[in-house]
Amino acid sequence: MLEILIPAFVLIIWTASNTLIKSLTGKMESDNIALIVIGAGIVPMTLSIFMTPHLNIAETTLFLGVTSGIFLSLGYILFYKSLKGENLGSAGVTINMQQIIVISFSLLVLKETVSSLILPAVILILIGSMMVTIKNGFKINRYLMLAALANIIWGIYYMPLSFAILSLHSSVMPLLIARTSGFIMTFIAFETLFMYRRMKQRHITTVTTPNYKAKLSFTLMLAVVAGILDGSGNVFYALSISQGALVLAGALVAMLPATLALSGKFLFREKLSSKQYIGVLLSVAGALLIAL
Structure with a gap:
């Protein structure tokens, strides 16, 4: 029963996180959203360490964790760059690429055994998610390609991470290593880009008002909450990996575009077609x- 409940909980958490991120796009720089989300996500991972026994980290586990962090960082950089030209709803069509990679990896490499109903269920979910996200006038552009590449890289991110989790029989430490190293690399990349922009725009000054500062503080708070939710979802998702239920988790999380479409309808009054x-x-x- 937990094999289903945990991924379902992940789906709910990530729906809430992505809905918050969707509300933030356009209100602050996508670079800042990425840094806050990935940084705040370290908090629940750190707290979860106290709920697990002390573990000795081997060099192999450290290497796999850092390697995962590299892919995590690249995914964040590319995905949030894609949001500058493509909204979260359209970019959501690429989310399934991540789960297809995860499910294929689990079946072909990890040799996870599943029931005969899982594969038809996966197909239904993937087709349904594509119907939700591909709208009339859908066009492939460079921003959508960036989002697609980001999700492919995030799918690859789970490969070394899964080996680390399964070898250690714990989801917390490898996940924390990957998230922390990914945050550091993302921070360096965006900070370098920020310094380059400042050098080009030294003559430009900005004027801030108390109202602007209040709105910025509220926006930052929402970004932090989104990051904590995202990190918490990763903790439970990795728990599914440690229990050998990666296919099941990937299948349920593939419903994310559908749940995001529903949240958009009820929270942002977005219209849904038949x-x-x-x-x-x-x-x-x-x-x-x-x-079943």
């Missing part, structure tokens, strides 16, 4: 197959 509603129903049907 095709999108059908996509949501297919995703739900896939989830019900998994529950």
Whole structure:
């Protein structure tokens, strides 16, 4: 039962996190959103260490964790760059690429055994998610390609991380190593870019008002909450890996575009087409197959 409940909880947490991120786009620089989200996500991972026994970290585990962090950082840099030209809803079509890689890796490399209903369920969820996210007038552009590449890299990120988690029989420490190293690399990349921009715009001055500062503080707070939720989701997702339920977790998380579409409808009053509603129903049907 936990094999289903934990990924379902991850889906809920990541839906909330991505909904907050969606509300932040346009209110602050995407670079800052990425740094805050990845940095704040370290907090729940650090706290979860106190809930696990002391573990000796081997050099191999450290190497795998840092390697995962490299892919994590590259994914964040590319995905948040894509948000400058492509909103989160359109970029959501690429999320399934990440889960396809994760599921394929689990089946072909980790040799995870699954029930006969899992694969039909995965297909239903993926088709449903594509119907939800691909809208009329859908065009492939460089921003969407960046989002796609980011999700492919995030799928690769789980490969060394999974080996580290399974070898250590713990999800916390490898995850924390990957997140921390990923944050450091992302910070260096964005800080270098920021310094370059400042050098080009030294003559430009900005005027701030108390109202602006208040709005910025509230926006920063939302970004921190989004990061904590994102990190918490990663903790539980990695717990699914340690339990050998990566296919199940990947299948349920693949419903994220559908749940984001529903959150957009109820929170941002976005209209859904009949095709999108059908996509949501297919995703739900896939989830019900998994529950069986």
